[in-house]
Amino acid sequence: MELVFKALADPTRRNMLDKLLGSAGLTLGELIEGTDMRRQSASKHVQLLEEAGLIHIEWQGREKKHFLNPIPIREISRRWLDKYSERQTDALLTMKQALEEQPLSNAEKNEPLKRGPEVTSFFTPIED
Amino acid sequence: MELVFKALADPTRRNMLDKLLGSAGLTLGELIEGTDMRRQSASKHVQLLEEAGLIHIEWQGREKKHFLNPIPIREISRRWLDKYSERQTDALLTMKQALEEQPLSNAEKNEPLKRGPEVTSFFTPIED
DNA sequence: TTGACATGCAGTAAAAAGACTGCATTATAT
DNA sequence: ATATAATGCAGTCTTTTTACTGCATGTCAA
Numbered sequence A, B: 001m002e003l004v005f006k007a008l009a010d011p012t013r014r015n016m017l018d019k020l021l022g023s024a025g026l027t028l029g030e031l032i033e034g035t036d037m038r039r040q041s042a043s044k045h046v047q048l049l050e051e052a053g054l055i056h057i058e059w060q061g062r063e064k065k066h067f068l069n070p071i072p073i074r075e076i077s078r079r080w081l082d083k084y085s086e087r088q089t090d091a092l093l094t095m096k097q098a099l100e101e102q103p104l105s106n107a108e109k110n111e112p113l114k115r116g117p118e119v120t121s122f123f124t125p126i127e128d
Numbered sequence C: 001t002t003g004a005c006a007t008g009c010a011g012t013a014a015a016a017a018g019a020c021t022g023c024a025t026t027a028t029a030t
Numbered sequence D: 001a002t003a004t005a006a007t008g009c010a011g012t013c014t015t016t017t018t019a020c021t022g023c024a025t026g027t028c029a030a
Helices: A002-009 A011-022 A039-051 A071-101 B002-009 B011-022 B039-051 B071-101
Strands: A055-060 A063-068 B055-060 B063-068
Touching: A002 A011, A002 A039, A002 A071, A002 B002, A002 B011, A011 A039, A011 A055, A011 A063, A011 B002, A011 B071, A039 A055, A071 B011, A071 B071, B002 B011, B002 B039, B002 B071, B011 B039, B011 B055, B011 B063, B039 B055
Parallel strands: none
Antiparallel strands: A055 A063, B055 B063
C-alpha cells in the first residue's frame, strides 16, 4: 500500500495511468508522446508504477506494452478511503457548519477546558 | 487534488489521519504521542494536511485541535479512483488471467505487429 | 549481417521532502 | 506578574526524488 500511495503522488505517473486508461497497451515511446520528458525518466516512473502493482507489463518483441491494473486503487478505495468518506462525511459537514457559526462553544460557556471523548469526539455534534 | 495526493503519500501523515479518525480533536502534542518525532516536524505535516484540506483546525486557547475532513478523500475516490476500480476491474481480471495462460496470442498467430485500438485496447478480450 | 529502433542500466546533478535545533509568541495557572 | 505550557517560525542538514546524459543490450527489417 505504501508503494501505491507513493506512486500516485506524482502527477506524471497519474497522467500515465490516465493515458493507459484511455488506451491500453501503450509502449514507453507512446507514453511520452506529447511530453518533453526523456524516455529514461519515463522508464523509471513506469518501474515505480509496476512495483506498486498499478500497471501490468507485457513484452511484445522489442516493445513493452503497458496495461493499467486498477486493483490496487480499488483496494485503497475500499480499505482506506471508504472508512473516511462514506461513513462520516455528513457528520463532518454538520460539524463544520456548526463550528463556523459558533466556533468556541465551550469557551463561551466558560466551561473548564476538558479533554477526552466528551469534548474531542468528532461525532459529538455541537448541539449536544 | 495534487496537494491531496502529496499529503497522502507520506505514512506519517496517513497515520495522523488514522489517529484523527479514531479520536478527533487531538492537539499537536497528542498527535506525536507514542512517536519519536519532534513537534516541529509534526507541525509541518499538519500544515500540509491542512493545505490539502484533509484536516480542519480549531483553536481553543493555546491548544490547536485537529479534525479529520474526509471530503477530499471522498472526492479522490469518486472522481479519480472510481473510474479505474468499479468499471473495469472485472475486465482486467479476465484479461490478466488470459494473458498468463497465452501471453503472446498475436505473435503466436503470426500476425503483423499492429498498433492502435484493435490491438492495444485494454478492453478487447483475448478471445476476440 | 548490418543499421535503425525500443528499451535498460549506471552515474550525476538539481530539486524537493523531512527532521532537527534554537528562538519567538501567545495562553494558562499560580 | 511570572513561570510554565502549546505552538509557530527560521535556518540547517540529510535523505529522497526526479530528470538528465551516455553507453549497453536485444529486436526487427532490409
